[in-house]
Amino acid sequence: MGAAIKQQHIMQAVDWSKYSLEEWLYQFGAWQYSTSGTCGNSINPIAVAMDQAVVKRKKFKLGVRKQRQVIADYMVSDLDIPKPRKNKFECNITDDEARAVQHLILDMQGKSEILDEWLDAVIDRYFYGNSWPNMVIKVGDIDNPKIIRSEMDSRSDVKCGLAALHSRYSFIRYK
Numbered sequence: 001m002g003a004a005i006k007q008q009h010i011m012q013a014v015d016w017s018k019y020s021l022e023e024w025l026y027q028f029g030a031w032q033y034s035t036s037g038t039c040g041n042s043i044n045p046i047a048v049a050m051d052q053a054v055v056k057r058k059k060f061k062l063g064v065r066k067q068r069q070v071i072a073d074y075m076v077s078d079l080d081i082p083k084p085r086k087n088k089f090e091c092n093i094t095d096d097e098a099r100a101v102q103h104l105i106l107d108m109q110g111k112s113e114i115l116d117e118w119l120d121a122v123i124d125r126y127f128y129g130n131s132w133p134n135m136v137i138k139v140g141d142i143d144n145p146k147i148i149r150s151e152m153d154s155r156s157d158v159k160c161g162l163a164a165l166h167s168r169y170s171f172i173r174y175k
Helices: 002-013 021-032 045-061 067-075 095-106 113-127 151-168
Strands: 137-140 145-149
Touching: 002 095, 021 095, 021 113, 021 151, 095 113, 095 151, 113 151, 145 151
Parallel strands: none
Antiparallel strands: 137 145
16 A cells, blocks of 8 residues: 555656656666666666566567576576667656656556567667567577568557556656
8 A cells, every 4th residue: 555655756756848758768768777887788777677677578489398498598598687778868867757657657557468569679679678570579490580570560559658658657748
């Protein structure tokens, strides 16, 4: 009960007119990696937790596979922790604003498989700063990979994810 009240307080304390929805998402991406340790890895505990959640979600989507296949997928970076790209945005949000932006995504995750795919695309694009070609998901043989998400699918998923976020949080400006 206390956590739900604190979450509502954080969401209400933010001046959402400060940025558009996409700008808030980009700002969160910049905030995630504003504190980094050696080798460029984030030491921000929220960023680390989100990275671990992405890896767990990808492992869960694999279903029940032989252990060798999971290890092989990991070795070809199929399950690697997402690496942030150079971000053109300077972090201009506070920790509380970042937590509020994080709640925008977390509150909607787990509602449906399709919505989760859209939100994963939004996270890949805005939080990790991936370009459209970098968002393509391929699995299988290196010589003949199966494309799970194409560049066009990525664009559509991001648009659908943004539309879902805006419909849920209509008080946030959307360009």
